[in-house]
Amino acid sequence: MDTNIKILLAEDDVNLGKVLTTYLEAKGYSVTHANNGEVAYDMFCASNFDICIIDVMMPLKDGFTLAKEIRKLDKHIPIIFLTAKNLQEDMIEGLSIGGDDYITKPFSIEVLLARLQALLRRTTQDQDKGTPSMIELGSITFDVNRQTLFIKGEEKKLTTREAELLIMLIHKKNDVLERGFALKKIWGDDSYYNARSMDVYITKLRKYFVSEPSVQIINVHGVGFKFVM
Amino acid sequence: MDTNIKILLAEDDVNLGKVLTTYLEAKGYSVTHANNGEVAYDMFCASNFDICIIDVMMPLKDGFTLAKEIRKLDKHIPIIFLTAKNLQEDMIEGLSIGGDDYITKPFSIEVLLARLQALLRRTTQDQDKGTPSMIELGSITFDVNRQTLFIKGEEKKLTTREAELLIMLIHKKNDVLERGFALKKIWGDDSYYNARSMDVYITKLRKYFVSEPSVQIINVHGVGFKFVM
DNA sequence: GCGTTTTTGTTACGTAATTTTAATATTTTT
DNA sequence: AAAAATATTAAAATTACGTAACAAAAACGC
Numbered sequence: 001m002d003t004n005i006k007i008l009l010a011e012d013d014v015n016l017g018k019v020l021t022t023y024l025e026a027k028g029y030s031v032t033h034a035n036n037g038e039v040a041y042d043m044f045c046a047s048n049f050d051i052c053i054i055d056v057m058m059p060l061k062d063g064f065t066l067a068k069e070i071r072k073l074d075k076h077i078p079i080i081f082l083t084a085k086n087l088q089e090d091m092i093e094g095l096s097i098g099g100d101d102y103i104t105k106p107f108s109i110e111v112l113l114a115r116l117q118a119l120l121r122r123t124t125q126d127q128d129k130g131t132p133s134m135i136e137l138g139s140i141t142f143d144v145n146r147q148t149l150f151i152k153g154e155e156k157k158l159t160t161r162e163a164e165l166l167i168m169l170i171h172k173k174n175d176v177l178e179r180g181f182a183l184k185k186i187w188g189d190d191s192y193y194n195a196r197s198m199d200v201y202i203t204k205l206r207k208y209f210v211s212e213p214s215v216q217i218i219n220v221h222g223v224g225f226k227f228v229m
Numbered sequence: 230m231d232t233n234i235k236i237l238l239a240e241d242d243v244n245l246g247k248v249l250t251t252y253l254e255a256k257g258y259s260v261t262h263a264n265n266g267e268v269a270y271d272m273f274c275a276s277n278f279d280i281c282i283i284d285v286m287m288p289l290k291d292g293f294t295l296a297k298e299i300r301k302l303d304k305h306i307p308i309i310f311l312t313a314k315n316l317q318e319d320m321i322e323g324l325s326i327g328g329d330d331y332i333t334k335p336f337s338i339e340v341l342l343a344r345l346q347a348l349l350r351r352t353t354q355d356q357d358k359g360t361p362s363m364i365e366l367g368s369i370t371f372d373v374n375r376q377t378l379f380i381k382g383e384e385k386k387l388t389t390r391e392a393e394l395l396i397m398l399i400h401k402k403n404d405v406l407e408r409g410f411a412l413k414k415i416w417g418d419d420s421y422y423n424a425r426s427m428d429v430y431i432t433k434l435r436k437y438f439v440s441e442p443s444v445q446i447i448n449v450h451g452v453g454f455k456f457v458m
Numbered sequence: 459g460c461g462t463t464t465t466t467g468t469t470a471c472g473t474a475a476t477t478t479t480a481a482t483a484t485t486t487t488t
Numbered sequence: 489a490a491a492a493a494t495a496t497t498a499a500a501a502t503t504a505c506g507t508a509a510c511a512a513a514a515a516c517g518c
Contacts, residue, residue, distance in 0.1 A: 451475090
C-alpha cells in the first residue's frame with residue numbers, strides 16, 4: 001500500500017463493521033470504525049482521513065446528514081455511501097449532496113475495494129513522484145527520465161533503444177536478462193535480425209561503461225545477458 | 230451547465246444510444262455517439278472530450294479494450310462503463326483497468342446522470358487544482374490562458390499551435406506523448422507533412438527552453454516526444 | 459479592400475537512430 | 489578436433505527526426 005491511507009468507516013452494524021475493518025486493514029489501509037453518525041463526526045473532526053465510507057441508515061445521525069456536515073468542513077474528501085436501500089431516489093440524493101459513490105447492500109467486499117481504489121486513484125494524484133529518476137551505477141549516474149548517463153561529469157545522451165535495454169538490464173541487476181524476453185518487450189518479436197540488433201546495442205552499452213570496470217554486461221551463453229555491479 | 234462539457238458515448242444499442250444522447254443533450258451536455266469501439270477510438274483521437282461513457286459489449290472493439298487504449302493516451306479522463314452483465318469479476322476488471330464507475334443495465338437514466346455529475350464534479354474540481362492557469366516549468370512560467378511564457382522576466386507570447394503542443398506535452402509530463410495522437414488532436418490527421426510540421430514546432434518549443442536545462446523535450450524514436458523536468 | 463504582419467504549412471536536405479548485413483570470433487556439442 | 493550454434497563487431501542500408509528557408513494562408517491595422 002502507498003503511504004498508509006486513512007479510512008473513516010461509519011457503520012452501525014457491528015458485524016459488518018468488523019468484517020470491513022479487518023479486510024481493509026489486511027489490505028494495508030488504516031481504518032477507524034465509528035458505530036454511529038455522531039461518533040463518526042467527532043472522529044472526522046479529530047483526525048485527518050483520506051476517504052470516508054458511510055452507511056446511510058445509522059442511529060443518532062444518519063449517513064446523509066453526516067456526509068453533509070463533513071462536506072461543510074471538507075469540500076474535497078471522497079465519500080462512499082453504503083446502504084441497504086436500493087431506492088434510486090436515495091442514490092441520487094446521496095450523490096447530489098456530494099457523495100462520490102453509492103453501493104447497495106448486500107455487496108461483495110471485493111467490489112467495495114475496487115470502487116474504493118478507483119476513487120482513491122482519482123483523488124490522490126501523486127504521479128509526479130514514484131519513479132526514482134536517478135540510478136547510481138558505480139561512478140556513473142543514469143537519469144532514467146532524461147535517458148542520460150553522467151560519466152565523469154560528461155553527459156551522454158542515450159538513444160531510445162539504448163535506454164530501454166539498459167533499464168531492462170538494471171531491472172534484472174545481477175541476474176540474467178533473457179534474450180527472448182528482452183527482444184519481445186523491446187523489439188516486439190525475437191526474430192534473428194532483432195537478436196543481432198540487440199547484440200549491437202549490448203556492444204554500445206558496454207562501451208559506455210569501459211571507464212567503470214565494476215559494472216559489466218556479461219553474456220550467458222544461450223540464455224541472455226547479465227548486468228553485474 | 231458549466232462550459233459545455235463534451236461526452237463521448239460508445240454504445241452499440243442504437244435505441245439506447247439515441248435515448249441517452251437526447252437526454253444528455255437536453256441536460257446541456259454535448260454528446261458524440263459512436264456505434265462501436267473502433268469508431269469511438271477514432272472519435273476520441275479526433276477531438277477533446279471531458280468524459281467517456283463506454284458500453285462493455287460492443288462489436289469490432291469491446292469496451293475494456295477501448296478503455297485501455299484511451300487510458301494509454303490519456304491517464305486522467307473519466308470513464309464510466311455501462312454493461313448488461315452484472316458479474317462482479319467484470320466490474321472489478323473494469324475499475325482496475327482505469328474505469329471510474331460501472332453501471333449495470335438496466336439502469337435508470339437519472340442514476341446515470343447523477344453518477345456522471347458526481348464524477349464530473351470531482352474531476353473538474355481536481356483539474357482546477359491540478360491544472361492551474363499558471364504552470365511553473367523550472368524557472369519558466371507558462372500562463373496557459375494567455376498562451377504566454379515568462380522566461381527570466383521576458384514575456385514570450387506563444388502561437389496557438391505552440392501552446393496546444395506544449396499543453397499536450399505538459400499533460401503527459403515525464404511520459405511519452407505519442408506522435409500520431411498529438412497529430413490527430415492538433416492537426417487533424419497524421420500525414421507525413423503534418424509530422425514534419427510537428428517537428429518544426431518541437432524545435433520552436435525547445436528553443437524557448439534553452440535557458441532552462443532542467444526542462445527537456447526528448448524524442449522517443451518511432452513513438453513520440455517526452456517532456457521531462 | 460489593401461498591404462503588412464503573424465502564423466502556419468511545405469519542402470528539401472542534413473543529421474541521427476535503428477536495422478540489416480556480413481565477416482569474424484567464440485563457445486558448446488558431438 | 490570438427491561441426492554447429494551462438495556471439496561480437498564494423499559497416500552499409502534504411503528509416504526517422506531536426507532544421508533552415510521559403511510559401512501560403514490567416515489575422516490585423518488602416
